[in-house]
Amino acid sequence: MSVVLVTGGAGYIGSHTVDALLTYGDQVIVLDNLSTGHRGAVLTEHFYEGDISDRELVAEIIQKHGVEAVIHFAAKSLVGESMQKPDLYFIENTGKTSQLLQTLVENGVKNFIFSSTAAVYGIPEDVPIAESATISPINPYGESKAMIESICQWMEQAYGLRWCALRYFNAAGAHPQGHIGEDHTPETHLIPLILQTALGQRRNIGIFGEDYNTEDGTCIRDYIHVCDLAEAHVKALKGLLQDLPNGPYNIGTGFGFSVREVIQTAEIVVGSSIAQQMLPRREGDPAQLVAQANRLSEATGWKPKMSDLQTILSTAWNWHNRHPHGYTE
Ligand code: UDP
Helix, strand or coil, X not given: CCEEEEECCCCHHHHHHHHHHHHCCXXXXXXXXXXXXXXXXXXXXXXXXXXXXXXXXXXXXXXXXXXXXXXXXXXXXXXXXXXXXXXXXXXHHHHHHHHHHHHHHHCCXXXXXXXXXXXXXXXXXXXXXXXXXXCCCCCHHHHHHHHHHHXXXXXXXXXXXXXXXXXXXXXXXXXXXXXXXXXXXXXXXXHHHHHHHHCCCCCCEEEECCCCCXXXXXXXXXXXXXXXXXXXXHHHHHHHCCCCCCEEEEECCCCCEEHHHHHHHHHHHHCCCCCEEEECCCCCCCCEECECCCHHHHHHCCCCCCCCXXXXXXXXXXXXXXXXXXXXX
């Protein structure tokens, strides 16, 4: 059993990771300021509403519970917003995470799992993308996360920080039990928008560009089920407490699907056609993002189990049907 502090544990990926940790019998403490997370998504009794930059609160949590490791999700994560307000992203993500890391090290916590992103790669030179690919973000969101990875490297050198950065590709789906799922305001992600269209909450799903250099002209992404992603955090945590090497790990499946393929599979899952509209390209979207995703598998035995498109869409559909307006608290 480990004692783990999960920042952002009221969010989409955070709540699924808390669920997985609890299943393994770990003691889980959530710290979340509920700026975008939901109280109803917090699955542990140990919940603190507060900010990662609140040094006194973080120190108190560490001492009171005997925290051994931190899984850090709390962050701003909207690419478009980051283009409009880059300063906000560097303060909220990079600045506050530096403060958090300092508080952790000062209080003797040296195991750190960081929620990173494929956005650190920018427009990749080669697909699938390996961890050794050039880091060249094209938006402040990706840059703010890439900077945190560098900070971790320096803190490893200075203080012996044990860390890994999980670079997520496209997190999707929901817990098969239907008690937690994806609920963002505003919603910008493809799968929830498709399913909200199927529920009649939107008139159609806009497809951002059909002139990419891909088979059907729409963008290709590597969709990873949020429960597989959660499991990757658990495996990374257990590994870090033993001999898992520090550094970045891609978390994807290694397989890509186009926007059209996702919509077609959604139509099969929901059992009806879904209205579509062609729109221009969205700024900053690379044609293809697919992970070379074997580093964590080779080191820990982690393997995606629920990331076929059908399972992703049917678990997400179950969540949206049961919670058509998301969380109630
Ligand atoms: N996408 C789309 N219409 C939408 C939202 C997304 O066509 O309303 C496309 C987007 O261009 C990308 C893919 O769906 O190729 C996944 O986008 P999402 O925002 O879900 O994740 P991202 O890849 O930006 O992390």
